[in-house]
Amino acid sequence: MSAAGHLDRRVTLALATLLIGSLCLGVVAASQEANRYNFRFVRHARDAPAVSYYNYIVVGGGTAGxxxxxxxxxxxxVLLLERGGLPYGNRNVSSEHHFADALADTSPLSPAQRFVSEDGVVNARARVLGGGSCLNAGFYTRASAAYVRASGWDHRLVNASYRWVERALVFRPGVPQWQCALREGLLEAGVTPDNGYTLEHVPGTKIGGTIFDRRGRRHTAADFLRRAHPRRLTVFLHATVSRVLFRRRTGLxxxxxxxxxxxxxxxxxHRVYLRRGGAKNEVILAAGTLGSPQLLMLSGVGPRLHLEKHGIRTVHDQPGVGQGVADNPxxxxxxxxxxxxxxxLVQVVGVTRFGSFIEGVSGSQFGIPIHARGRGHHAAARRNFGMFSPMTGQLGTLPPRQRTPEAMRRAAEVMRRLDRRAFRGGFILEKILGPLSTGHIELRSTDPHANPAVTFNYFRDxxxxxxxxRGIQAIERVARSRAFARFTYANHTAMDAAVRRAAGTAYFPVNLLPRHPADTRPLQQYCRETVMTIWHYHGGCHxxxxxxxxxxxxxxxxxRVVDSSTFKYSPGTNPQATVMxxxxxxxxxxxxxxxxxxxxEEKH
Known part of the structure; x- marks a missing residue:
């Protein structure tokens, strides 16, 4: 081997040692935090035996798992296998003020694993115990009664299960003035009736629940493990499942x-087997919309031609695996x-009758925190405006196909130079019901660590x-309402002048109100070119x-599969309540x- 080759090998080994060392330090800190919650059954995957046996193997320690x-x-x-680490001790997960940071983190130990759909829209999947409940904006609302009926669920058991969830981690939010103005503006814009505070999904305007407590501390699905039987549950972290094992049983x-x-x-x-006990014992996939279809295909359950393309032996030819995947634009x-x-973060929602949900977010996660002063505000700006910051770097000032890393880097550089007054305000956003446009998931490789290829086909229907x-038109009415007047400029001219003063000679890479909201043709293009994700993707295992x-x-x-990949439509305005x-x-x-x-069996 050449001297250069030896050097490359030494560098590679050094980097690997550094990464494993960092991981071990993180696990020690996380384990200490876990012990505070009496999570003695949570262990690192490297400590797992080569072979073990359980009644149930649950793959994915997320919102459902x-x-x-x-x-x-x-x-x-029960054995619970999670490919990520603990959420505890990580301020990017636990603090409301660092909501954007977790999604912008691209490190190998990040709780969010970034992916870019084939449509060109930047997205993220959870890689942490507690799943998406560790990354989201915290809004909690149930599915509608019609959704429960269509799903064929037992409504009494559904209600009891919701109550079990809510006793553990749902709070009534304190509603600041900007959210109050949004609520009044929605009512003034005709999104009625006023439903007050409710966890139910009903038409009109309401205040929903949140998984952030009054101190801004996030509570996650991982908290449910406090209710587990400590001697019957084992959790392995940083455990990446590569395949489900199948065999042919005589007579079946x-x-x-x-x-x-x-x-x-x-x-x-490591191999984990179901204990002997007949058909009562099961493997259950709860790896999410991307993970569960991916793992089925890696295990030989999926479209035969696609599996053969990757050299995977077909266990069961199932064309539906990975199909019907959708992301609410x-x-x-x-x-x-x-x-x-x-x-x-999201506290108020307008549930319209035309199939659009209107929500809002405001304040420091979009720029320099209002409490930051002096030298500290520059670091805050760097944190919040990374290349793919969730609500700024990927804002659709460029069509999805043009949102290259270089373009996003330039936008982030511009934002760092702007006067912080440019970011006073908030976002009013809309998500459509359904959606009716769907796509598919395919394997890129047989590597279980890699993201599959995902196509959502935004706005194909x-x-x-x-x-x-209609949702954008409703947003325009809210922004122009009397109730919202305190938080808006009197007219476009005043707003443009204020933005220009704050931006100086730089362009302002953030979506503002369309100039002609009554003309639907430009708005159709606006919808297509400014599309983002709200992280509510679903389907693939209908x-x-x-x-x-x-x-x-x-x-x-x-x-079995028990997670959001089984949904044909996203439930309610936000799905986390129903997934839990x-x-x-x-x-x-x-x-x-x-x-x-x-x-x-005992009778016989």
Whole structure:
């Protein structure tokens, strides 16, 4: 080997040692934090035995996986495998003021793993115990009664499961003045009735729940593990599952799942098998909209031709895996304010009757925090305006295909030079119901650490465009309402002058109100060119296509999927409440099935 080759090898080994060392330090700190919560059953994957046995293997410790595993542990031995680390001790997760930082973090240990859809829209998937509840804006609202009926769920058990979730981590928000003005502006704009504070999904304007407490501290789905049976649950962190194991059982035509293979950060493989006990024991995927279809395909369950393309042996030819994936498009408008605006994440929502949901966010996560002074404000600006900062770097001043890393870098540089008065204000955003436009997920490779290729086909269905147009028109009415007057300039001329003063000679890379909101043709283009994600993607393992009504994977045995990949439409205005509810709901359903089957076996 050449001297250069030896040097490259030494550098590679040094970097690997540094990364593993950093990971170990992080795990030690996280483990100390976990012990404060009595999480003695949480361990690092490198400490896992080479072979182990459980009644249930839950893959994915996210928004559905945590309540599911906690519930199943009430009567069975459960293993929960999470590819990320603990959320505790990480201020980017725990603090409301650092909401944007977690999503902008691109380090290997980040709780958010970035991906860019084939449409060109920057997005993120969770990589942390607690899943998306560790990254989102905290808004909590139930699904509508119609959604529950269409899903075929038992409404009494659904309500009981929601209440179980809400007792653990849902709070009534303190509503600052900007959110109050948004609420009054929505009512003035005709988004009625006034529903006050409610967790129900009903037409009109309301204040919803939040998973941030009054101190701005986030509570996540990982908190449900406090309710787990500490001797029946084991959690391995930094455990990346590479495939589900299947075998053919004598007398059964369908392949049977009997375990999984996962790797720890050192690359060592571990095998986990279901304990002997017949069909009662199961592998349950709760790896999310991207993870569950990806893992099914890596395990040989998916479209045969696609699997063969990647050299994967087909266990069951299932064309529906990865199909029908959708992401609710979000379009936002920045409303500059002549006065300082306090931090607020989503607290108020307008549920329109034409299929658009209108929400708002304001304050320091979009610029220099209003409490920052002196030397500290430059560091704050660097944190909040990274290349792909979630609500600024990817704002659609450029069409999705033009949002290159270089273009985003230039936008971030411009923002860093702007006077902080330019960021006084907030965003009013709209998300459309559904959506009706759908896409698909495909494997890029057989590497389970890599993101699959995701195509959402934003606004392919013209009905989605129409809903967006009406949503933008509603936002314009809110921004021009009397109730919102304190936080807006009197007219476009005054607003433009204020923005120019703050921006100087630089352009202002943020969406402002369209100049001609009554003309729908420019607004249609505006919707397409300013599209972003609101991180509510779903589908890929639809009920009735890939899984049955009991969430069992059709065509195989011993395997279920319980997460947002089973949804055909995103529930309510924000899905986290229903995803957490589903984890609890299906945990209770599975335990009931187990007890009934055990009783039947004892009779015979």
């Amino acid at each position: 945590c309540p599911l595993a906690a519930t199943l542990s009430e009567h069975s031995r 035509a369908q392949p049977v799942a009997y375990g999984v293979v996962f790797t720890d950060p050192t690359g060592a493989q 979000m379009n936002s408008v920045f409303v500059p304010s002549p006065v300082p605006v306090a931090l607020s 013209p009905r989605d465009v129409e809903r967006c147009v 009920v009735g296509g890939v899984v049955d009504r009991d969430y069992r994977v059709i065509g195989v045995r011993g395997l 509810m589903l984890g609890r709901y299906m945990g209770l359903r599975i335990l009931k099935e187990r007890l009934l089957r055990k009783g039947a």
